[in-house]
Amino acid sequence: LRRAAATGPGRRLLLSTPIFYANGPPHIGHLYSALLADALLRHRRLRAAGPARLCTGTDEHGLKIQQAAAAAGTSPAELCERVSGLFRQALTQTGVAYTDFIRTSEPRHQRAVRHFWGALRDGGVLYKGSYEGWYCTPEESFLAESQLAERTDAQGRPCKVSVETGHEVHWTKEENYMFRLSAFRDPLQNWLRDNPRAIFPHPFYQCVLGWLDEDLPDLSVSRERSRLQWGIPVPSDPTQTIYVWVDALVNYLSVVGYPESHGAWWPAVHHVVGKDILKFHALYWPALLLAAGLDPPERILVHSHWTVRGQKMSKSLGNVVDPTVCVGQYGVDGFRYFLLRQGVPERDCDYYDEKVVKLVNSELADTLGGLLNRSTAPSINPSNTYPRFSEPCFPKVPDSREAKGTGRASAEDYELVAAVASLPAQVDSYFEGFQIYKALECIAQCVRKTNSFFQRHRPWKLDRRDAAEQLWLDTILHVTLECLRVYGTLLQPVVPHTADKLLSRLAVGPAERGLSGLTFLARYDGKPCPFEGRQLGPDTGILFHRLGKS
DSSP states (O other), X not given: OOOOOOSSTTOOEEEEOOOEETTSOOOHHHHHHHHHHHHHHHHHHHTTOSOEEEEEEEEOOSHHHHHHHHHTTSOHHHHHHHHHHHHHHHHHHTTOOOSXXXXXXXXXXXXXXXXXXXXXXXXXXXEEEEEEEEEETTXXXXXXXXXXXXXXXXXXXXXXXXXXXXXXXXXXXXXXXXEOGGGGHHHHHHHXXXXXXXXXXXXXXXXXXXXXXXXXXXXXXXXXXTTOOSSOEETTEEEEEEOHHHHHHTHHHHTTTTTTSGGGTTTOEEEEEEGGGHHIIIIIHHHHHHHTTOOOOSEEEEEOOEEETTEEOOTTTTOOOOHHHHHHHHHHHHHHHHHHHHOOTTSOEEEOHHHHHHHHIIIIIIIIIHHHHHHHOTTTOTTOBOOOOOTTTSOOOSOGGGOOOSSSOOHHHHHHHHHHHHHHHHHHHHHHTTOHHHHHHHHHHHHXXXXXXXXXXXXXXXXXXXXXXXXHHHHHHHHHHHHHHHHHXXXXXXXXXXXXXXXXXXXXXXXXXXXXXXXXXXXXXXXXXXXXXOBXXXXXXXXSOOOOOO
């Protein structure tokens, strides 16, 4: 198999969001997937780790879309055109730097799907069989008896519903093409055993291993054309439509030019997915790929859901959170910061307005914005420069715990310097481990420590006319601005506008904002600091405006 280089500094990486189902407008759950992938992409680019792409798009086939279009009195094609536009708009509005947007209605995708189907057929893993079972239209999938519960419908009649979603299911019997999923238990177990980081975080990896120990029934991969016209016909059998999930999963290959040029990127792919579609991505997709002679994706990064005031988001409850409204209320960066700072991939997270306002005001407006404002204010920094560091005031010590101090720095100051010096590597490892929220937690802790440092030494009380005081005042400001420069650099993947504003105020040029060459407090280590003595950039006003109650 031709395949993308797996390691090395210049290696390529494709990041993907799920393609979003075009039966309704975007909500914050969709945007959370996209923002996680976007932050990973931006972080990787700042590390100059090699070419990277971010693909996203809309999933436009299936019964649910056929029904939604009929209910809206429009055609499926018109509905998809409109909803796909809403997704593009929401992604652009929230600063998602996608490089590829794919629609499953595009000819390049349909061609890839037909070729993929041919590879499965030639591999002898498809057969025609009669299939009957409980079908859930909203989830576009057949459910096992164990996934169902008894309920009564609106007319008081008994009915069966999906345990997970509460959607009603209907007994369906039809002749379909089946995929021999049962034959892939061993290959899938071997893949996961050899790649313990293939599915992350770890609880989801365990979950997939558990599924592989259970019964693995063969999978229906087509529907009767008479029931489902809105989809891609099975090549050489016009009576059948390719099942929407198989069609949708192939989008990750269509984007990289399957079947001709995908080898340049595949399988160096990290799929970001919600836990509700884990089985499709971690069981069915790798099995289908292996069957078609391709490697499984390198990693599947899984996140949980957002609830709203403790309740699941649903149209019937009327509590679906519209990202456009959020951006209007909190700004692009406020919205991004909240979701990425509060979202923990392993567990569901709760969203409500007061929580956003409190967090964003506290960490972006007050702590970070306040620190920049105080350390660059004309009253304290009248020359509007990056002041000089004085080694006698802050001498280097081998161990911060032994800082008896011949200078004016205290033991806590040495602890701050050590914490900020180790921050970039810590943030790197958290991004690598798909724990962006932990990276942001570490940055927020350091920002608080820097505020304490500034408060502790009260530079506004120092007398500039006294030469010794002047040296110490400049050193306090130098250390503070160095800390802020590191925070601004590290926050770029999450709050790009705010980080740009902060770095521009500190006169950090475009070529000085990367992560690979990020240094901190070079003068403390006896090395020259390129920023020392430099004129600061123009005052851009308040870094982040406090949010009011909405």
